Amino acid sequence: MSYRLVIMGPSYRITGSSLRALNIWYSLRGFSRLQVEYIQVDKVVAIIPYLKTILSADLVIVSGVNPWTAALVTFLRRLNAKETLVDFHGFSYVESLYMRGRGLYRLLLLVSEYIAYRLATHVMVASPWLARVLRDYFGDRDIQVVENTVSPLFQHIVERFMRIPKDVLTRIACKTISEAICNYKVILVAPLPDIFTANILAYRQLESLKDSIDKDTLIIVTGTRETKKQLLSNVIMTGYLPYTLYVLLLNISHGILLPYPNTAICGGARNKILESGYICTPLYSTRTGVLHLPLKPWKHYIPLDNIENLGDLLRNLKSTVVSRVASNLCSIIERRYVFENFKKSLLIYLLRLLRGAKI
Numbered sequence: 001m002s003y004r005l006v007i008m009g010p011s012y013r014i015t016g017s018s019l020r021a022l023n024i025w026y027s028l029r030g031f032s033r034l035q036v037e038y039i040q041v042d043k044v045v046a047i048i049p050y051l052k053t054i055l056s057a058d059l060v061i062v063s064g065v066n067p068w069t070a071a072l073v074t075f076l077r078r079l080n081a082k083e084t085l086v087d088f089h090g091f092s093y094v095e096s097l098y099m100r101g102r103g104l105y106r107l108l109l110l111v112s113e114y115i116a117y118r119l120a121t122h123v124m125v126a127s128p129w130l131a132r133v134l135r136d137y138f139g140d141r142d143i144q145v146v147e148n149t150v151s152p153l154f155q156h157i158v159e160r161f162m163r164i165p166k167d168v169l170t171r172i173a174c175k176t177i178s179e180a181i182c183n184y185k186v187i188l189v190a191p192l193p194d195i196f197t198a199n200i201l202a203y204r205q206l207e208s209l210k211d212s213i214d215k216d217t218l219i220i221v222t223g224t225r226e227t228k229k230q231l232l233s234n235v236i237m238t239g240y241l242p243y244t245l246y247v248l249l250l251n252i253s254h255g256i257l258l259p260y261p262n263t264a265i266c267g268g269a270r271n272k273i274l275e276s277g278y279i280c281t282p283l284y285s286t287r288t289g290v291l292h293l294p295l296k297p298w299k300h301y302i303p304l305d306n307i308e309n310l311g312d313l314l315r316n317l318k319s320t321v322v323s324r325v326a327s328n329l330c331s332i333i334e335r336r337y338v339f340e341n342f343k344k345s346l347l348i349y350l351l352r353l354l355r356g357a358k359i
Contacts, residue, residue: 098197
């Protein structure tokens with residue numbers, strides 16, 4: 001008899017939230033006695049066609065969906081005496097405190113996350129910090145920490161790109177993303193999807209850096225919907241790109257730029273940093289950008305905390321120091337944040353939960 005497990009995750013576009021949900025699916029597929037189904041949910045109403053499946057599954061893993069969807073599914077599962085595992089990537093209520101917003105919206109976030117946290121049979125988080133904050137707000141309980149990882153999807157695409165010369169990839173980017181890419185000597189990518197509060201704060205910080213950007217340097221901001229608004233001629237916004245084109249951009253870039261201010265917190269290691277390290281691309285980040293990672297400035301990343309020095313930093317993109325920093329980041333990602341470690345940690349945890357299930 002098979003054990004039926006449902007993963008509820010986002011579907012609209014590939015982001016950090018959907019990558020973690022997909023990584024869970026990648027980890028669980030292939031077991032002969034484990035029936036795994038992935039349900040794509042972006043809005044609360046999207047669960048209606050899947051109610052029967054959600055209520056009948058042996059275990060539902062909720063990962064990367066909005067707080068009210070997680071709360072509703074957890075509540076319904078509890079009424080039906082079924083087990084639910086809620087995977088928290090972040091704490092939306094705390095993040096909202098750093099943005100101007102209505103008090104009612106914040107209250108809804110707080111109540112929804114409280115319900116999901118308290119009614120879930122099991123809770124999983126992306127970092128020890130997030131486990132500690134959730135306990136402080138909502139009370140003590142068992143929480144499993146499973147750190148983020150470089151996604152197998154990202155690895156698969158990178159492996160394909162490695163077979164293609166970099167100049168060919170650059171020409172492809174010029175034709176498919178922006179002709180401006182071929183007109184600059186230095187290309188920096190700032191992946192800042194504006195569905196996350198922290199990324200909006202980082203984009204605002206980037207606006208204040210425009211006078212520090214060298215005329216030979218092109219900064220490409222991905223994931224921002226305001227594609228018509230350009231800071232300067234050498235700062236372009238692509239909007240949301242297909243994931244393959246986004247990975248292509250990372251592979252032809254000379255660095256990843258993440259100017260997160262101190263208020264731009266996140267719940268786990270940012271996927272873009274893991275990806276930067278995996279392809280050995282220099283990382284330009286503030287200390288807040290590398291939260292939850294054991295990284296040291298000038299050893300694993302180029303620090304942007306003294307943001308006024310950005311212009312000087314960018315003039316030395318190809319220096320020995322930058323190359324060494326990129327190599328050190330690459331080493332720590334390959335050692336600690338590979339998918340095999342994520343999968344092992346997740347499976348050990350789930351096997352402990354699925355008592356009596358022969359997988």
